[in-house]
Amino acid sequence: MRDPFMTSITDLPRPAFPFITIDDRGRPDLVAQRCTACGSTYADSQRVACARCGAREAALETFTPAHEGTLHSAVIVRRGFPGVEVPFVSAVVDLDGGPTLKGTLRGTRGFEPEDVATGQRVRVCFDDALGRKDKEGNSYVAHYFEPVSA
Amino acid sequence: MSQDIYIVGIHMIDFGRYPHRTPAQLGAQAALEALDEADVTIHDIQAVFSGSNYTTMIGQRILQQIGQTGVQIINLVNACSTGASAVRMAYTAIKAGEFDTVLCVGVEQMTGLGMLGGAAPGAIPTEGILGSATMPAVFGESGIEYAARTGATQADFAQVAVKNHHNATMNPKAFLRKETPLDMVLGAETIAWPLTKLMCSVNVDGAAAAVIMSEEKVKQRGLMDRAIRIRGSAMASAPWQERDPIMHDVNGPTRLAAEKAYAMAGLEPRDIDLVELHDCFASVELQHYENLGLCGEGEGVRLIRDGSTEIGGAIPVNVSGGLLSKGHPIAATGIANMYEIAQHLRGHAGERQVDGAKIGMTHVVGLGTSAAVHIFEKA
Ligand SMILES: [Zn+2]
Numbered sequence: 001m002r003d004p005f006m007t008s009i010t011d012l013p014r015p016a017f018p019f020i021t022i023d024d025r026g027r028p029d030l031v032a033q034r035c036t037a038c039g040s041t042y043a044d045s046q047r048v049a050c051a052r053c054g055a056r057e058a059a060l061e062t063f064t065p066a067h068e069g070t071l072h073s074a075v076i077v078r079r080g081f082p083g084v085e086v087p088f089v090s091a092v093v094d095l096d097g098g099p100t101l102k103g104t105l106r107g108t109r110g111f112e113p114e115d116v117a118t119g120q121r122v123r124v125c126f127d128d129a130l131g132r133k134d135k136e137g138n139s140y141v142a143h144y145f146e147p148v149s150a
Numbered sequence: 151m152s153q154d155i156y157i158v159g160i161h162m163i164d165f166g167r168y169p170h171r172t173p174a175q176l177g178a179q180a181a182l183e184a185l186d187e188a189d190v191t192i193h194d195i196q197a198v199f200s201g202s203n204y205t206t207m208i209g210q211r212i213l214q215q216i217g218q219t220g221v222q223i224i225n226l227v228n229a230c231s232t233g234a235s236a237v238r239m240a241y242t243a244i245k246a247g248e249f250d251t252v253l254c255v256g257v258e259q260m261t262g263l264g265m266l267g268g269a270a271p272g273a274i275p276t277e278g279i280l281g282s283a284t285m286p287a288v289f290g291e292s293g294i295e296y297a298a299r300t301g302a303t304q305a306d307f308a309q310v311a312v313k314n315h316h317n318a319t320m321n322p323k324a325f326l327r328k329e330t331p332l333d334m335v336l337g338a339e340t341i342a343w344p345l346t347k348l349m350c351s352v353n354v355d356g357a358a359a360a361v362i363m364s365e366e367k368v369k370q371r372g373l374m375d376r377a378i379r380i381r382g383s384a385m386a387s388a389p390w391q392e393r394d395p396i397m398h399d400v401n402g403p404t405r406l407a408a409e410k411a412y413a414m415a416g417l418e419p420r421d422i423d424l425v426e427l428h429d430c431f432a433s434v435e436l437q438h439y440e441n442l443g444l445c446g447e448g449e450g451v452r453l454i455r456d457g458s459t460e461i462g463g464a465i466p467v468n469v470s471g472g473l474l475s476k477g478h479p480i481a482a483t484g485i486a487n488m489y490e491i492a493q494h495l496r497g498h499a500g501e502r503q504v505d506g507a508k509i510g511m512t513h514v515v516g517l518g519t520s521a522a523v524h525i526f527e528k529a
Contacts, residue, residue, distance in 0.1 A: 014273070016273075016274065016276065016279060016280075017276075017280065040390075040392070041392075043396060051390050052390040072295065072393070072397070073291040073292070073294040073295045073298070073397065074291065074294065075282070075286075075287050075290035075291050075294060075342040075343055075344070075345075076340070076342065076343035077278075077281075077282045077284070077287055077341075077342045078339075078340045078341065078342065078343065079265070079286075079339065079340075079341045079342070080277060080278065080282065080284070081265065081275075081277050081284070083275075084275075084277045084278040085278065088278055088282075089281075090281030090282035090287045090290075090291065090342070091281055092281075092291055092295075092393065092396065092397045094393075098392070099392075099396070100392060100393040100396045100397065101396065102280055102281045102396050102397065103279070103280055103281050104278060104279055104280070104281050105281075113304075113343065113344075116343075118294060118295075118298045119298070129274055129279050130278060130279055132274040132275060132279075133274065134273040134274055138273070140273065140274055142279045142280075
């Protein structure tokens with residue numbers, strides 16, 4: 001039987017995407033890469049080179065992006081794949097200082113066009129990945145966007 | 151002076167549902183019609199460039215149906231630009247002097263595939279967490295970006311579907327042939343706002359084929375009467391852009407390919423008489439008006455509002471009914487767009503004929519991203 005007071009690192013939720021890190025106390029955060037040669041930013045942690053200028057891996061630095069940004073574009077998804085609950089808002093967000101991130105915008109007043117107006121300020125939060133688990137039963141942490149005004 | 155390259159035979163099968171036929175049979179049907187129109191046999195074909203996104207080795211499967219001559223076959227997978235890529239490769243291969251008679255075929259059997267898109271398989275399904283990777287959502291997001299920049303409304307997008315569906319009522323090869331008034335388009339089921347079901351192209355089965363020939367061979371065989379000169383042939387991938395590929399950029403590659411095709415043809419947008427462009431979703435047609443230089447920046451909305459792109463307008467677009475009406479069998483679409491242009495340049499388009507059409511343009515763009523633009527002229 002497992003000791004309830006011992007938490008091994010493998011018991012922690014896992015990051016759903018390569019731009020999420022989870023520290024050894026289970027706290028999630030964003031991670032991104034920036035090209036020191038041209039300034040381009042990427043929602044990734046393991047790039048091989050810069051897609052803009054071609055600078056190699058050594059020129060790429062890791063940084064923690066801002067948790068706020070601007071909604072660049074969004075649509076209201078009303079027909080999804082089987083097993084995916086609708087409606088939900090699919091969003092493209094420009095984080096302050098980069099990079100651009102895609103994700104699900106939740107916590108809007110409703111699901112009308114005015115609720116997904118572009119240009120509005122949103123923040124990043126972290127939550128369980130809708131209860132979805134992998135084959136070994138591991139759970140995952142994902143990022144979500146929420147309106148700042150909410 | 152390097153010689154011109156021509157289409158001398160081109161065909162698309164009626165797009166639709168063929169559950170009891172194989173992709174090879176569909177491709178073979180299109181190929182045989184194209185060979186017949188070019189007045190050649192499979193034994194005259196020196197190379198095959200073929201494409202399918204869902205069937206491997208499609209060229210070999212087709213030649214197993216119509217003639218295994220042992221020629222070079224190269225199969226392409228290049229998303230929605232696959233068919234146009236085959237023609238582009240035939241063009242460059244003939245230009246290089248390796249061949250003088252080449253067959254291009256694009257085939258797709260898609261009945262039952264359902265909504266396309268979806269994230270790459272990972273540890274857990276990400277649809278609904280990472281937004282949506284469905285094509286309607288991806289193109290909807292691109293449309294909303296365009297709307298924020300230009301003031302386009304959902305009704306402007308819907309008007310594209312009204313126009314293209316109307317055009318298809320005159321095209322017996324189209325899958326969807328019925329008038330869809332604005333209120334019907336707007337009132338249809340919303341798939342991903344701002345796109346309703348009638349603003350999305352349909353998955354269908356289809357095939358299209360073309361025989362491409364060198365100028366010397368066209369003259370030798372006496373085929374100038376049916377020959378369509380390829381004035382411009384250009385492709386591009388997505389140039390670096392800060393949001394790509396988190397948000398796929400269909401504009402940049404289309405602009406690059408169009409610039410190259412105009413330069414190659416020595417023509418300007420005002421020289422084009424009609425355009426078949428990649429209206430996989432209604433909203434993106436307005437984006438491509440601007441990407442292809444048919445109007446100035448931000449003027450795409452005006453073109454749909456004032457009827458410029460209708461039959462009889464200044465620059466008719468998607469007179470065939472477009473992908474929205476014909477259906478969109480991915481790899482077949484590029485050559486099918488060229489088929490439509492060929493009909494107009496030859497004066498064979500019947501009820502939907504663009505009067506006096508001399509120069510036509512085709513465009514496709516596949517996510518990932520690959521755009522192809524061709525410019526044609528009747529020989
Ligand atoms: Zn760089």
